[in-house]
Amino acid sequence: MNNKLQSVRGTHDHLPEDMYKYNNIITKAENITSLYGFKPMATPIFEFSSVFKKTLGESSDIVTKEMYTFNDKGNEEVTLRPEGTAGIVRAIISNGLSQEMPFKAFYHGPMFRYERPQKGRLRQFHQIGIELLGAKSEQADIEIIACADNLIKELDIDKSATLHINSLGNIIERKTYIEELILYLNDFKNKLSAESQNRFDKNPLRILDSKSEVDIEILKDAPKLINYLETESKDSFNKVLDGLTNLNIAYQINNKLVRGLDYYNNTTFEFVTDKLGSQSAIIAGGRYDNLMKQMGGPDIPGIGWAAGLERLALLSIFKAIRKKTISIIPVGNENNILCIKLAQELRNKYICTDISYSGNLKKRLKQANKISSDYAIIIGEEEIKNNNAIIRNLETGVQEYIELNNLVKHIEKILT
């Protein structure tokens, strides 16, 4: 195999079969989110780097080592978007849409992260997401999670996904908690795993979801974030949980769930699976009440989620719905014009029509069979002479002569 020509590491070609599957998921997502009032929207694939640096957190892994950043010819520093939320929020500020709250956006498209590729983890991957701006109410949290749950059920992957939910509290509560956590962990600092020791200074919250057994053991008696939430945050979290219960959405409180992006607060959730190895999150999101203000816009709260298209696709079973197809087979070259006109007529009636380009009758029938056409229409000299065409059922092999004038109507009839 000559592998000189290959796509860049961590990027995949989407061949027709993949596209059918991906488009199916995107269409379902668009339909379901529209039931909740989300409107489609798209932002550029790259932004000024500051859009991401400011929002994701200077110490986050995404910003420090995973961004595709470069200077363009005008010497502007730009970055291929590593996620969708920052761009949507930027667009809302840029376009003055903060007058139209609440604002509900649905988006999908490629994202880029320089990571080590693995199954379900690519350098160019695709996300589907929604963002709801301008709603502080827990109703928004509930609705958005319900929407994700709905999508998962629609894709028939609800049996392989579990909803994990947590509350990060507000900024002040989290700050107090982090201080306490550091105080507690300080005694064990040297016993922590190497990664966690590293996180100790950079982002201690992340130590919570360490998989190291030593860390887990140490964390057993660590202070819990939930105990540091004030009444307001606690009530809010309980309202969200209540709402989910009332909607029959099963969840698991996971107080170790800490999202890697700095802009989250209060409700944070993930739909996780155990079927994709270490890539467990398929849909993840949460509340980001400070993001817009932090970006220099008005003080408007937000909440949203993003789903990994490739991960959803790996979990879902999809069979493309094949449309009935007609193959038109001209015999000899004299009837080409007539045949292409006929094909056009059928296509105008929304009937999938294939017309063969070359070969003798045998080869053309073979071709029709290969693309699994339902019927073949054969038009040669003899047929023209008699003003008719052969219509052959490719499944049964039964064929009959139909007058050219009635051909389109006849085909419409047998296809229904």
Place this chain on the structure above:
RNA sequence: GCGGGUGUAGCUCAGUUGGUUAGAGCACCGGUUUGUGGUACCGGGGGUCGCGGGUUCAAGUCUCGUCAUUCGCCCCA
């Protein structure tokens, strides 16, 4: 970024302790008297064994590097 596995035809894989022109199935193309496909039979094309060094009389087989992929860590969708 760290550690492990894998890499032979378009696809799935065989290739014995390193030894002559590298195989199979599927797929593809052609044929079985040329105006009838799917089945059957016959035939054919296609691989510098991921790439680059090294060891050896001799390497798909051993070794090193590299690229890709995959698993775990990390991170996350």
